[in-house]
Amino acid sequence: MGHGLKTARSTYYAWVAGAEAREARRRADEALAHEITVIHIASRRNYDVPRVTAELRRHGRVVNHKRVERVMREHGIAGNSRRTGRRSLTKAAPSPDLIGRDFAATRPGTKIVGDITHIPTAEGWLCLASWLDLATREVIGYSMADRHRADLVIDALNMAVALGRLEAGCVIHSDRGSEYTSGQLHARISELGHRQSMGADRKLLR
Template sequence: MKYTFIRAECKNHCVKTLCHVMGVSTSGYYDWFDRPLSQREQDNQRLLTKIRCFHKSSHSIYGSPRIQKDLIDDGEFVSRQRVARLMKAAGIQSKVAKKFVITTNSRSTIAPSPDRLKRNFKAVEKNKAWVSDTTFIRTRQGWLYLAVMIDLYSRQVIGWSMYDRNNTKLVVDTLDMAIWRRNKVKGAIVHSDQGSTYASGDYQKMLNENKLLPSMSRKGECHDNAVAESFFGSLKNELVEHEDYRTRAEA
């Protein structure tokens, strides 16, 4: 009880200090914190989800002009300026514009694996083919990244991990859970995109040590991993896009 009281006092002190620096009242701060997202902010969140999908499907090549065109084709009436603002705020940019910058450490990543799945999303029995992908969930604390592993036979999520960074640990922990839950299955195809986390040495080493067959989508072909994309679409439609998560833990 004493510890809880001390924590509450520290929190109140921090809030009062912050409000003093910002020149706002404490009640005004809490009113702002408890306020739900406006319609404009909800629209921005929906647009940003689509922007990330189109940017990912272009293998990080598309800038705001081409992504705006994709959004319009998808039924969104949005200006190029708004798309550019959303992309800039989220740190999304075309890798073509980043000249002379090394984006991948070739010493810690491995060449892309062949596409062993070839869009054959119907498995005849469990543990023959798994698919994995990563997405993001917006919270007031910042992005929460989620990786999942899905068995194509049952479409069941057999492994997952959440972290505040999209790094190798995120996908390695997801694979580790799937292997543990399925009792160290051997010979299964494990399909993903060509992202640096999936091409990392640690992830590929875990696949090799467990006799799992790596498979990767072709560049710019998000339909090669359509099952995972569909799962994330349903997840966001039901549990993300209409929610306002204050913290990563709440999400």
């Protein structure tokens, strides 16, 4: 009986140690993801894995490119592709307004609102697409580029999805700008099992 108890205890302590190690890794990955995000924004979303890794090392962060690649993938952080021109938008029928003027939510991940902001920089205008959780008033996904891209708002949504910030059937609300009425966004929202909503206003939460 004593031997069995010792075995049970050792198994339990090993499980606790493993759980603590996993939690420590998760916290370390979250901290690294934050550092990568800052670098990514500063690079105007142009840095890929090798350049992000080099920038981290330049700031004294000892990290290998495989870990950087994994964290970027898991958090939906990706560099701009070197495409030229602008992807065409296929237009979908406007979605109904599912929230009216009720810009509030009692539970995170159930109602989010999209917006696109133009930020002046020394090198020109920067487009920032973001999704705001109406329960926490936090930005849960964002994407930046130096020009309008058809998938800018989709990239921002994918970040929120990758971070696990949306509940099933989430209402995804926006104005009727061309980025939000695109067939690509409508298809992505449907694929994820969420509900698209559109108001009549050109700008929301202003």
